[in-house]
Amino acid sequence: MRRNLAWLTASFLLAMAAAGPAGAQVLRIGLGAPATSLDPHFHNNGPNNALTMHLFDRLVERDALARPQPALAEAWSQISPTEWEFRLRKGVSWHDGKAFTADDVVFSFERAPHVPNSPGGFGAFLRAIERVEVVDAHTLRLHTRQPHPLLPIDLGSVSIIPRHAAANAGTEDYNSGKAVIGTGPYRLGEYRAGTSVTLLRNDGYWGGAEPWEKVEYRFLPNDGGRTAALLAGDVDLIDQIPFTDLARLKQDPKLTVTEIASLRTMFLAPVYTIGGEHPQITDHAGRPLPQNPFHDLRVRKALSMAIQRDALAERVMQGAAMPTGQWLPEGAFGHNPAVQPTPYDPEAAKALLAEAGYPEGFRVTITTPNDRWPNDARLSQAVAQMWTRIGVRTAVDAMPYAAFVPRRTRQEFPLQMAAWGSSTGEAINYLTSITGTYDRAKLTGAANMWRYSDPKLDAMTARAAATLDDGKREALLREAVAYYAETMPYIQLVQLTNSWAMRRGLRHDPRMDERTVAMGIRPE
Known part of the structure; x- marks a missing residue:
């Protein structure tokens, strides 16, 4: 009997040890990115949005496939084309x-487009709203300037914050933790900027307590450090798997790898506010170009022709990306199957550069x-080598x-590596935020750090x-995607795969x- 009891006790302890952090909840x-x-309204970028999703809710949430789901709004209906x-x-x-x-929603919509010093805010998602009508404490009517069928999807990007706790709060009050009061599934435990965040379960969460x-x-x-931390058991899950480790991790019997087509595209963005005489664009003698x-456009097309996108996808990205000439994966709403990546043709690229007045090429820096x-x-290094081959x-x-973000926001670099994830799962998000003319009044171009502007494309988007x-x-x-590919404001590179x-x-x-997000991770 004692032997059986000892065996059962040992088995239980081994099981508890194997359960590890899950058993301890x-x-x-x-x-991979801090x-x-x-502040849920400060910067519309992936790491910030993922973190603040734990603390704050939105009227509408988007699931893993970018489909709208009820959240703080349990239901919605379109009363008229503009209501x-x-x-x-x-x-x-x-x-x-x-x-x-409802008053908290009104306050959130007032604050989100106007956060001081925001490097790329959330105004684009509220641009269509002309007036917010409070019917009662739990009913809102949103009046739009014109028909806007994507309103529920757009609202999936705007966190709701409490007027009583945030009326006089600035971004610094969120970063100190003072203003971080949400309705989300987790509360803030501790925030160490650039290092770590501790989240504590909100046992009173309206959607039910998290595990x-x-x-x-x-x-x-x-x-390397991220992979090593997973293999050592210091963390339970990592994102942005280094491509050099992907095959090895897939074969490890102690691990599981999940993947999905990404809404994120990577591209090279020229800064259009820089006219000339910049030290990072010179002739071969080092003299800034006038x-x-x-x-x-001929230069942008020439440089696009000089890029071997298949090599970028297969060698640099180890197969975890696809060559692209647009910003959404196949099957997404607005993807244009007729628009293909620019074919690799270095000789045609040289001829087009000569036609544009640069027969000997020039020097440039990708930041x-x-x-x-x-x-x-x-990826930047690989493109640099390809361009160097054509002069x-x-x-x-x-x-x-x-360090990159504030200098990018000030348009210090004439050519930048860039990326955008169309979190709404459709094409208007990119057209409004990235190519849309920067206009504070119209709330367009909020993430257009490069200040590209094309009234024709703006009209197509509207x-x-x-x-x-x-x-x-x-x-x-x-049609807008085809026009974008023809005018090439930015040079598209690859569409990522998330892992x-x-x-x-x-x-x-x-x-x-x-x-x-922790809400998408469960014990088996």
């Missing part, structure tokens, strides 16, 4: 116990982060993302956004928007 996540703020009614969920409390009401009592977010931008050559997107610096001698200036019929709207968007690796015993729902 602690989940440890290693992230969040830069806890929507949203019925808010009752019985929802803020983390401090106060009740959530994890505590979530530890660790920012591990070094690729004009910015990227303003010439890139080295810790934000998968293989961002390596455009290209250097690469790589730096941490935290027309598509106001078209209620889905088939007609998609046809208009495909995660985790210890056995976890179930993960991979997201097309690449966000790593």
Whole structure:
């Protein structure tokens, strides 16, 4: 009997040890890119959005496939082409116990487009709203300037914050933790900028308590270090798997890898506010050029012809990307199957450069982060080598993302590695935020750090956004995609594949928007 009891006790202890953090209700996540703020309205970028999703809710959520789902709004309906009614969920409390009401939504919509010093905000998602009507504490009517069928999807990007706690709060109050009061499934435990975040379960969450009592977010931008942390058991899951480790991790019996087509595209963006005389665009003797050559479509097309996108996808990205000439994967709403990547043709590229007035080429620097997107610096280096072969001698200036962002916002670099994930899962998001003319009043171009502007493309976007019929709207968007490919404001490179690796015993729902969220991770 004692032998049986000892055997059962040992088996139980071994099982508990194998369960590890899941048994202790602690989940440890290693992230490839750090969040830069806890202010949910400060910067519309992937790491920030993923983190603040734990703390704050939105009227509408988007699931792993970017489909809209009820959240703080339990239902909505379109009353007329320009009027929507949203019925808010009752019985929802803020983390401090106060009740959530329609007035908090009004306040959030007022604040989100106007956060000081935002490097790329959320105004584009609210641009269509002309007036917010409060019917009662749990009913809102949103009046749009024109028909806007994507309103529910857009609202999936705007976090709701409490007026009573945030009326006088700035971004610094969020980063200190003082203003971080949401309705989300987790409360803030501790925030160490650039290092880690500890999240504590909100047991009173309206959607039901999460399985994890505590979530530890660790920012591990070094690729090798992130993989090593997973293999050593220091973290339970990592995102942005280094491509050099992907095959090995897939074969490890102690691990599971999940993948999904990404909504993120990577591209090279010239800065259109730079006219000339910049030290990073010179002739071969080092003299700054009098004009910015990227303003010439022939130069952009020539450089696009000089890129072997198949090699970028297969060698640099190790098969975890696809060559592209647009910004959405196949099957997404607005993807144009007729638009293909620019064919590789270095001789035609040289001829087009000569036609543009650069028969000998020139010198240029690509500025890139080295810790934000998968293989961002390596991708830049590969493009630099390809351009150098046609006479455009290209250097690469790589730096941490935290240093890159403020200088990018000031348009200091004439040519930048860039990326965008269309979190709404359709084409208007990119057309409004990335190519849309920067206009604070119209709330367009919020993430257009390069200040490209084309009134014709703006008009095409506006027309598509106001078209209620889905088939007609998609046809208009495909026309806009074709026009974009013809005018080439930015040089598209690849469409990514998102991947995660985790210890056995976890179930993960991979997201097309690449966000790593504890709400999508469950014990098996």
